[in-house]
Amino acid sequence: MKQTLEQIKKDFNLELGNVKTLSDAENLRVKFLGKKGAITAVMPMLRDVPAEQKREMGMLLNEVKNHVQNSLDEKIKQLNEQEIENQINSAEKIDITMPVNLGVGSLHPRTIIQKEVEDVFISMGFVVDTGNEVETEFNNFDAVNVPSSHPARDVQDTFWLTNGEVLKTHTSAAQNRILKKYGTNARVIFPGRCFRNEAVDAGHENTFFQIEGVIVNENVSVANLIYFMKEMLSKVFKKEVEVRLRPGFFPFTEPSFEMDVKCPFCGGKGCPTCGGSGWIELCPCGMIHPNVLKMAGIDSNKYSGCAFGLGFDRLVMIKSGLNDIRVLNSGNLKILKPFKLNI
Numbered sequence: 001m002k003q004t005l006e007q008i009k010k011d012f013n014l015e016l017g018n019v020k021t022l023s024d025a026e027n028l029r030v031k032f033l034g035k036k037g038a039i040t041a042v043m044p045m046l047r048d049v050p051a052e053q054k055r056e057m058g059m060l061l062n063e064v065k066n067h068v069q070n071s072l073d074e075k076i077k078q079l080n081e082q083e084i085e086n087q088i089n090s091a092e093k094i095d096i097t098m099p100v101n102l103g104v105g106s107l108h109p110r111t112i113i114q115k116e117v118e119d120v121f122i123s124m125g126f127v128v129d130t131g132n133e134v135e136t137e138f139n140n141f142d143a144v145n146v147p148s149s150h151p152a153r154d155v156q157d158t159f160w161l162t163n164g165e166v167l168k169t170h171t172s173a174a175q176n177r178i179l180k181k182y183g184t185n186a187r188v189i190f191p192g193r194c195f196r197n198e199a200v201d202a203g204h205e206n207t208f209f210q211i212e213g214v215i216v217n218e219n220v221s222v223a224n225l226i227y228f229m230k231e232m233l234s235k236v237f238k239k240e241v242e243v244r245l246r247p248g249f250f251p252f253t254e255p256s257f258e259m260d261v262k263c264p265f266c267g268g269k270g271c272p273t274c275g276g277s278g279w280i281e282l283c284p285c286g287m288i289h290p291n292v293l294k295m296a297g298i299d300s301n302k303y304s305g306c307a308f309g310l311g312f313d314r315l316v317m318i319k320s321g322l323n324d325i326r327v328l329n330s331g332n333l334k335i336l337k338p339f340k341l342n343i
Ligand code: DAH
Pocket: 169, 170, 171, 172, 212, 213, 250, 253, 284, 285, 286, 307, 308, 309
């Protein structure tokens, strides 16, 4: 029996050297320790061993059995560690710095383009501020030179609150606060949501976005206005654009203009985006009316300023190829998700 056990140990040690995988190890365990394994088969022989050798043989049997068991455990541990090591070193690496697109959502097109426009203005030294959605009648109208008798009030069909305040009808409602805050060295844009009691259709919404800006300093002129608008529009449309000014009217600017951009899609030949005219009306603007400066405590004899609005939803629609403004407020993921920028 002693010889058999020593042979088993030798055989096992030899075969252990060939174990390369976890399944090799399992096969070896079955071969030696399994129900029909070599060690299991030796056990009944103990019965026939003479009494004086029983103790010694019993101990030897245990020793071989423990040796096999412990060696296999150690081997399995090594193989597991090896496996982890291999995974770490293999092509199956996980790069934690890699951006992972889980497809859980995306920014709203309006947010994407708002960020883009803001970045352009920031690069030109502008500060981004904001306005309130609920405004006083004074800020929304009087402070921008629209007293209660002024016909311009009728154009902006207003949601009045029972306390006399309004849902701001335009971002210009923040002008007075902004001019007071930044004073005679203002270069500020203030995007925001506006509200008007519009009959809603593909081109009109009761809730819409504008981006407004003001520049105040000594000697601010129409040339500054044109420069900044042209720069901004060129960056937004990612090509050098042409702009033109037409006379306009706004109570808070004098003179007032409508700034058009030559259609960046057809280059002015006329296409569906520009309605065939070759030009897209995008930025109402002008030189800030002296009354507006005065109401913000700015000396209009010494300082001048220009202001501009940006029909922001319109810009988003042009850039995204959407032709129905209602989609932007709809939360309709089917339409918004595959949204791609045309330029
Ligand atoms: N507040 C005007 C509107 O909603 C847009 C506007 C026009 C803003 C001229 C301006 C501006 O700053 O100078 O119709």
